[in-house]
């Protein structure tokens with residue numbers, strides 16, 4: 001799976017996306033993440049990429065030309081136009097159902113806005129979908145883009161060692177994950193539940209399902225209403 005990220009801050013992606021599971025998936029060529037610097041496509045002699053908003057108001061707006069030309073540099077030789085996602089607080093909030101849907105794509109272009117956002121005509125011309133990572137305002141779209149890349153990449157075949165690595169995780173099955181324990185057996189006077197040391201796999205699985213339901217009811221009862 002290929003991610004092309006249109007951003008003013010490509011170094012952020014180089015720093016974060018080379019680590020851990022995502023970094024190893026890139027080394028194994030299972031996923032490809034390209035951070036394209038929008039500023040490289042500015043035709044302004046000072047490489048400007050933003051300007052004052054028509055109609056006045058505070059802040060700056062990202063101008064359309066550099067973004068459009070950066071986009072063209074990706075798609076000009078492609079047989080099919082990949083889905084373009086603009087990370088924005090106006091988008092539908094990302095959830096695991098959308099993550100699963102996006103993990104089926106072969107190629108995504110992620111547009112990261114900054115300042116007051118991008119000129120509306122760019123959204124009209126190239127954006128297929130706006131996605132938010134939550135109802136709060138961030139500085140730019142880079143962190144939301146990394147959240148999307150991380151969550152989607154985990155579901156790409158062979159990125160994780162096995163499907164079991166995510167099938168019991170919170171939200172994958174509409175529930176919160178059961179409690180996890182590892183060594184030592186006792187810590188601060190608190191012991192590991194004996195069922196987990198019984199070696200009885202059927203009973204362990206049953207206990208884990210009970211725990212998932214119990215903590216979902218306690219912490220996120222709203223999730224239970226959404227279950228099919």
Ligand SMILES: CN1CCN(C(=O)c2nonc2N)CC1
Nearest residue numbers: 087088113132133137138140144
């Ligand atoms: C222009 N810029 C404004 C701030 N921003 C967000 O608050 C955001 N993006 O995705 N989920 C969010 N929440 C990113 C885009």
